[in-house]
Amino acid sequence: MxxxxxxxxxxxxxxxxxxxxxxxxxxxxxxxxxxxxxxxxxxxxxxxxxxxxxxxxxxxxxxxxxxxxxxxxxxxxxxxxxxxxxxxxxxxxxxxxxxxxxxxxxxxxxxxxxxxxxxxxxxxxxxxxxxxxxxxxxxxxxxxxxxxxxxxxxxxxxxxxxxxxxxxxxxxxxxxxxxxxxxxxxxxxxDGDASPDLASPKRESRVAAFEVQRVQVAAAPPAPPANGPGIILTNKSKQECTYFFYGNYWNGNGTAGANFDKPMKNVTLAAGAKSHIPLPTTFKGRVQRGTELPATWVEFQISASNDGAAHGDISLEQGCDGAATIASTDGTNRKNGFANDVLKDAPAAACAKKPNGTKAIATTVGNWAAGPNQAAIDYLKKVVGQKKAYIVGGTGTDDVASKNKCLAVDMY
Known part of the structure; x- marks a missing residue:
């Protein structure tokens, strides 16, 4: 400990x-x-x-x-x-x-x-x-x-x-x-200088190589990258939505520093619309609906340093405001996430409101606004499960890889 x-x-x-x-x-x-x-x-x-x-x-x-x-x-x-x-x-x-x-x-x-x-x-x-x-x-x-x-x-x-x-x-x-x-x-x-006595030298950069370690990458040959590096984003909801892309503050060996306040770009899609969103091969971060929490995070990178493939997963650790799936586009037919509406029957104790007043399932790990919500943890483990999305902890959720550096993301 x-x-x-x-x-x-x-x-x-x-x-x-x-x-x-x-x-x-x-x-x-x-x-x-x-x-x-x-x-x-x-x-x-x-x-x-x-x-x-x-x-x-x-x-x-x-x-x-x-x-x-x-x-x-x-x-x-x-x-x-x-x-x-x-x-x-x-x-x-x-x-x-x-x-x-x-x-x-x-x-x-x-x-x-x-x-x-x-x-x-x-x-x-x-x-x-x-x-x-x-x-x-x-x-x-x-x-x-x-x-x-x-x-x-x-x-x-x-x-x-x-x-x-x-x-x-x-x-x-x-x-x-x-x-x-x-x-x-x-x-x-x-009372005087509160600089730490045992500090080590500052590192030159917060960004380090990111090696995907969660699951082994599929060995099937890639299909032609028709859309180029990025994601194919589909709005599966019944209303227009704006989606925001956040690059991590730093990246390490299987870890990352989440960016909560500086999105790099956004895209607005009508209900049912689909669009290819080009991204640099250096991108490592997430896409979410809007800028407020709690929210479902689709986490991904375009080109991992160990195999050059795109990798991604779904995380509910900062809340859930709707279902999401992530899939490969290289012909390997890899897919993870969930498409069922888990908000509809979520118990009140597991829910929180975004600043804009909309309902969402609360964070399972905590942040500056609230601590971990045990009711949310219990409910999401029951209706989604750790294999389909990160609920607590950094293991147990299947990674999706696509060797052509392009992933398909559906947001419900």
Whole structure:
């Protein structure tokens, strides 16, 4: 089992609220020491620093989530009184947070106009020397959010991000990007520099070669690639739909970093319409209906590095808003997925609404908006099954390969 390691670099004991692990009991990490909390795969929670009883900087974590990757972020939306960072152990390229947040906040406060300071009364707290010692909830003060963004934007959650139909700030949403696989998490706290002591050198690139390992590729000869690299997308629903293509943030050996907020292209199809969507052979990612979650993901790549074929599967780990199938077009007649309407009879406990109000089956692995939904897991295992689509975990679902670099995708 992996662990969450909380290292206190400061010269004093520091107390943290723990949500989701350690029986939800606060822990106090002694000065210069590290505490380890066991974190089972699929678990989610938060580690929140406390300052005079007030919640401050925090790290939100989902262990072994979508695609077998950890998801974590650093957030200051409920306040701050110290500095905190988080990373996967041994991979500094995953480092998040502002290691000098409070020093940067103090500098910004002293540069602020008197009018700005007046507006921040009750949100910024200073000692007798005028040094900022704590800030209140950024989420409750647009003026404080504006000031904090001058130095921490893109380093941590400053606003609330995408939530309840609010698209949020893109720089905040980007904080929820996936880690690189499933590893121990290192959280570093300090009053001063909160950079991790045991960080390894940053990697030059987040993108690595992707080798398909789920099933063996069929050995039949390919048919002529009449449509070229890409997918043949069919809208099997009864209404016009717009489909969005997302390239992964990074790709590794059997793993990937999901892209939640930056689609590369989209296409609108009338009910029953079909279209060939050309894509570069470097594409590795997914297509989904719309941009909101929960949603069915059709995951695929156009040319795997080990065999040059296109490969794909169906994933319901970020929810299900309709059936989908994926098939080869090279004459091998490989196909997977499901075509039955599983939304119609889904129990209420397994469902969630998208920000636009439409019904969908909830996420089975969790994300920034909600944790794993057990009712959804149980229902989808019953009506779809892991062999036809990924429901939980990174194994057990048949891969579809097409040597001509073109796959057929039907969205219901």
């Amino acid at each position: 992996h662990s969450i390691n909380i290292h206190n670099k400061s010269g004093h004991d520091q107390t943290f609220e723990v949500h989701g692990w350690a029986n939800n009991q606060n822990i106090t990490v002694k000065a210069g020491q590290t505490s380890k909390i066991p974190a089972p795969d699929g678990s989610s929670g938060a580690i929140i620093a406390l300052h005079e009883g007030h919640e401050g900087e925090q790290v939100e974590i989902t262990k072994n989530g979508y695609g077998g990757n950890d998801f974590f972020d650093v957030s200051n939306i409920v306040g701050a009184g110290g500095n905190i960072t988080a990373m996967q152990v041994g991979d500094q390229s995953t480092l998040k947070g502002d290691p000098h947040f409070m020093q940067d906040m103090n500098a910004a406060w002293h540069k602020a106009s008197q009018d700005t300071r007046n507006k921040l009364k009750g949100f910024v707290f200073t000692n007798g020397q005028g040094k900022v010692t704590r800030i209140g909830p950024i989420k409750d003060s647009p003026e404080l959010e504006k000031l904090v963004r001058t130095f921490a934007n893109g380093k941590a959650y400053v606003g609330v991000g995408a939530w309840n139909g609010n698209p949020g700030n893109p720089d905040d949403n980007a904080q929820s990007s996936a880690g690189h696989g499933n590893k121990d998490i290192l959280i570093t706290y300090n």
